[in-house]
Amino acid sequence: MATKLSETETITPVAQPKKARQKSANITERWMLMPSVILLAIISFIPLFYMIYSSFMNYMINPDQPTFYHFHNWAVTFHDSAFWLSWGRTATYAISGLVLEFLLGTALALAIYRLPWGQNIVTTIWMLPLFVAPIVTGLLGRFLVNSTYGLYAWVLQLLGVHTEILGNTLTAMPALILMDMWEWTPLITIIVLAGLQAMPEEPLEAADVDGAHYWDKLRYVILPLIARPLLVAVLVRSMDILRYVDTIMITTEGGPADATKTIGYYLVQIAFQFQDFGRAAAVGLTMLVITILIGQLFVRAFTRGEQQ
Amino acid sequence: MKSKRLTLAASAVLGTTLLVAGCGNTSGNASSGSNTTSSKVDASQQIAAPFQGAVAGLPQITAPKGFNWKQYSGTTLNMITENTPPSSALAENIKEFEDVTGITVNIEQADLSTVAQKVALDFQAKSDKYQLIYADPYQMLAKYSYDYLDLNQFINDKSLPPVPGGLSDFIQSQLMVDGYMGTKDHLYALPYDTPTMVLVYRKDIFDNPKYKSLFQKENGFDWTPGPNLTWEKYLTIEKWINKEVKAGVITGVQYGAGEQAKEYDSLQCDFSDVLAAYGGDYFSAPNLGSIGTTTPGKSLMDSKQAIAAATIYKQIVDNAAPGSTSWDWNGLGEAFAAGDVAMAPEWHEFASTFENPSKSKVAGNVGYAILPKGPVRSANIFGGTGLAISKYATPEQQKAAWLFEVWATSPQAQYMILKSKDGGETPTRTSVYNLPEIQKGMTPGTPESKAMPNLLSMNATLQAWKAQNVYMRPKIPQWPQVDNIVFTQLSDMLANKQTPAQAMQNIATQSNQVTGN
Numbered sequence: 001m002a003t004k005l006s007e008t009e010t011i012t013p014v015a016q017p018k019k020a021r022q023k024s025a026n027i028t029e030r031w032m033l034m035p036s037v038i039l040l041a042i043i044s045f046i047p048l049f050y051m052i053y054s055s056f057m058n059y060m061i062n063p064d065q066p067t068f069y070h071f072h073n074w075a076v077t078f079h080d081s082a083f084w085l086s087w088g089r090t091a092t093y094a095i096s097g098l099v100l101e102f103l104l105g106t107a108l109a110l111a112i113y114r115l116p117w118g119q120n121i122v123t124t125i126w127m128l129p130l131f132v133a134p135i136v137t138g139l140l141g142r143f144l145v146n147s148t149y150g151l152y153a154w155v156l157q158l159l160g161v162h163t164e165i166l167g168n169t170l171t172a173m174p175a176l177i178l179m180d181m182w183e184w185t186p187l188i189t190i191i192v193l194a195g196l197q198a199m200p201e202e203p204l205e206a207a208d209v210d211g212a213h214y215w216d217k218l219r220y221v222i223l224p225l226i227a228r229p230l231l232v233a234v235l236v237r238s239m240d241i242l243r244y245v246d247t248i249m250i251t252t253e254g255g256p257a258d259a260t261k262t263i264g265y266y267l268v269q270i271a272f273q274f275q276d277f278g279r280a281a282a283v284g285l286t287m288l289v290i291t292i293l294i295g296q297l298f299v300r301a302f303t304r305g306e307q308q
Numbered sequence: 309m310k311s312k313r314l315t316l317a318a319s320a321v322l323g324t325t326l327l328v329a330g331c332g333n334t335s336g337n338a339s340s341g342s343n344t345t346s347s348k349v350d351a352s353q354q355i356a357a358p359f360q361g362a363v364a365g366l367p368q369i370t371a372p373k374g375f376n377w378k379q380y381s382g383t384t385l386n387m388i389t390e391n392t393p394p395s396s397a398l399a400e401n402i403k404e405f406e407d408v409t410g411i412t413v414n415i416e417q418a419d420l421s422t423v424a425q426k427v428a429l430d431f432q433a434k435s436d437k438y439q440l441i442y443a444d445p446y447q448m449l450a451k452y453s454y455d456y457l458d459l460n461q462f463i464n465d466k467s468l469p470p471v472p473g474g475l476s477d478f479i480q481s482q483l484m485v486d487g488y489m490g491t492k493d494h495l496y497a498l499p500y501d502t503p504t505m506v507l508v509y510r511k512d513i514f515d516n517p518k519y520k521s522l523f524q525k526e527n528g529f530d531w532t533p534g535p536n537l538t539w540e541k542y543l544t545i546e547k548w549i550n551k552e553v554k555a556g557v558i559t560g561v562q563y564g565a566g567e568q569a570k571e572y573d574s575l576q577c578d579f580s581d582v583l584a585a586y587g588g589d590y591f592s593a594p595n596l597g598s599i600g601t602t603t604p605g606k607s608l609m610d611s612k613q614a615i616a617a618a619t620i621y622k623q624i625v626d627n628a629a630p631g632s633t634s635w636d637w638n639g640l641g642e643a644f645a646a647g648d649v650a651m652a653p654e655w656h657e658f659a660s661t662f663e664n665p666s667k668s669k670v671a672g673n674v675g676y677a678i679l680p681k682g683p684v685r686s687a688n689i690f691g692g693t694g695l696a697i698s699k700y701a702t703p704e705q706q707k708a709a710w711l712f713e714v715w716a717t718s719p720q721a722q723y724m725i726l727k728s729k730d731g732g733e734t735p736t737r738t739s740v741y742n743l744p745e746i747q748k749g750m751t752p753g754t755p756e757s758k759a760m761p762n763l764l765s766m767n768a769t770l771q772a773w774k775a776q777n778v779y780m781r782p783k784i785p786q787w788p789q790v791d792n793i794v795f796t797q798l799s800d801m802l803a804n805k806q807t808p809a810q811a812m813q814n815i816a817t818q819s820n821q822v823t824g825n
Contacts, residue, residue, distance in 0.1 A: 063432055146631075146639070146642075147630065147643070147648075148631065148639070148642050148643045148646045148648055149642070149646065162630055163630055164630045164631040164632075164634045165634075166634040167570070167630065167631060167633035167634025167635070168630075168633070169803045252570075252571070252634070253421075253570070253571060253572055255571025255634075255799050256633045256634065256799050256802070257571065257799045257800045257803030257805055258571070258799065258800065259803070272425040272428070272429070273421065273425065273788055273792060274788055274789050275428050275451075275788075
């Protein structure tokens with residue numbers, strides 16, 4: 001014990017200045033970050049608190065002088081079947097879109113990664129939809145499936161299919177998911193491709209030496225190595241797809257028969273068409289909670305991955 | 309990890325709040341120029357304004373002697389309007405106004421729902437981003453009448469240019485709908501355009517002797533569209549054409565009829581024609597469609613008339629071109645111009661597109677008639693709009709905007725818009741319709757009709773404007789919600805998710821909730 005104490009005594013004078021320096025550096029960093037944190041607080045927390053306040057107010061009688069509405073907006077929101085149905089359609093849209101984009105994007109990234117040459121050209125071409133504004137994607141989609149002059153509609157008519165893709169409750173949602181895939185699959189591809197290119201060569205070479213097949217390498221080496229970029233890609237897209245309304249607004253406006261009315265469009269309708277800001281705030285806050293929960297889910301997945 | 313969570317939460321907050329609070333730019337970019345209000349104006353003498361293009365027989369744009377048309381030179385006005393032909397025509401000719409007044413006018417065009425949303429947000433923020441507003445009576449005037457300037461203050465100000473020809477020159481029923489809300493104490497807008505739903509049909513199909521006699525032989529009545537056509541007959545014609553197209557007997561068209569049945573305002577308009585023809589209406593209060601009210605009374609949508617109208621309307625759409633459920637008025641117009649459908653209820657102003665060979669395959673082959681009648685009458689929905697001035701504009705901008713109102717709604721400008729190469733819009737002024745040239749233009753084949761193709765639909769439209777034929781939807785502050793309820797429930801009905809009776813009952817119940825009945 002005496003020896004140990006003496007060791008401690010000899011170590012302490014050396015360690016203390018190091019800790020103090022680190023503490024001082026941390027304080028400096030925090031001060032330097034302070035303006036950004038304050039700015040972030042202003043642009044995010046003030047609107048958040050205002051939203052919470054708004055969700056308890058009635059703007060319908062006189063928008064200039066809203067009156068306290070107790071829990072009315074919340075009660076109406078949770079009792080509105082359209083609210084739950086919109087969430088259901090959002091789940092269909094988001095899950096289908098994410099799964100398809102994830103599978104296709106990853107497969108394409110793996111294919112591009114294996115190209116012996118021309119990777120940059122193929123990637124650049126594949127990325128082009130990302131540069132298109134979502135509203136233009138909607139216009140383009142609407143144009144292509146228009147039964148009067150649309151190319152896709154014309155091809156379908158040649159095949160004997162006489163249906164209005166965006167005017168049919170069965171086909172409108174799949175058409176919107178395809179439009180979303182066209183625009184956002186390249187994002188998954190790029191993120192995954194970046195992960196593949198940053199992958200260390202040694203495990204792959206070791207697998208080759210062991211005589212592993214491609215599918216074994218993919219399953220046991222490549223996918224675990226690119227797990228983090230995959231999670232980032234899904235996280236980014238999942239948070240985005242939940243609030244996505246641009247394409248819907250320009251193509252179907254929630255129809256036909258509400259088949260494409262997602263929660264984002266439902267909110268837009270209440271806020272900007274009905275000008276019912278109190279109810280819109282309540283709906284927006286539920287979207288916020290769901291988005292945070294999904295974010296948390298991915299953060300935990302990250303944490304678990306790091307611990308392993 | 310905490311900081312990661314914080315960042316994540318902050319991003320989520322930002323994303324969602326931006327979605328809700330988006331479009332919050334309320335900074336107006338209207339700039340004011342020098343204000344050199346003329347002090348010596350002689351209101352007893354009116355002098356013709358220096359605008360080009362005065363037309364003999366039309367009331368002229370005038371101003372009191374000594375009025376300086378350049379006194380608001382340097383002022384910039386922003387106008388927001390629906391992307392309709394008159395707005396395009398106005399934008400095309402705006403230089404004429406700018407040259408005389410020195411006022412710059414930026415004309416922003418968008419679809420109607422976007423215009424309504426932007427105007428509402430502008431008013432909420434009490435911003436003067438838009439000084440001149442295309443004030444749709446149902447979406448924008450009824451709910452926000454207190455945000456518009458009372459134009460009577462300018463009309464009563466003798467130092468300013470008066471309304472050329474006076475208010476009496478406007479078609480009075482349209483002035484009532486476009487200009488007032490609730491009472492006639494305040495005038496909020498001057499009539500600007502006049503779209504009215506009429507029946508457009510293919511003359512090459514309906515006048516074809518072979519088709520005509522075949523149809524008459526099989527169905528026992530003359531199918532020519534006109535005052536005797538009923539919605540039941542319309543349905544019969546629609547089905548028959550579909551059948552004969554499939555059999556290869558009728559060529560040059562794909563379907564009997566097209567409808568604007570997208571889950572949108574157009575669906576409500578399309579249905580309203582049938583509803584009113586069957587004697588139905590949305591609410592019980594009187595004068596709903598003319599001067600408007602804030603207390604519409606109980607919903608009448610669970611009435612027998614409404615259910616009968618919904619029942620036949622569903623059959624009509626079921627047998628229409630499949631695209632109908634995704635078409636608004638523009639989509640339907642494109643399909644008709646492409647020769648896809650033989651007949652359709654459509655806004656009469658589309659005549660300029662249908663008669664333009666560069667935009668239409670059916671140019672020269674289009675006929676126009678009032679809409680089919682139901683058991684009660686023919687009902688042709690009116691969709692005209694007025695031009696209003698925002699209360700939140702500066703006093704100088706307000707007066708500059710008044711000069712624009714005087715010019716843009718004058719008989720002279722209405723005549724110019726009508727003759728515009730963009731097709732324009734039919735005038736809101738009786739004086740313009742009284743011109744011999746305009747009267748001649750309503751007859752197909754005349755040089756005047758070629759110069760002003762919109763006039764080809766005017767015989768039908770003038771019939772449609774008669775009190776017994778016109779339908780004005782409810783002008784109430786709650787209309788945006790009611791409109792949404794109507795087209796959502798109808799869309800459900802068209803998708804076979806509910807019966808016509810259920811759809812009408814749902815509309816009645818939900819409308820009563822919105823209006824507090």
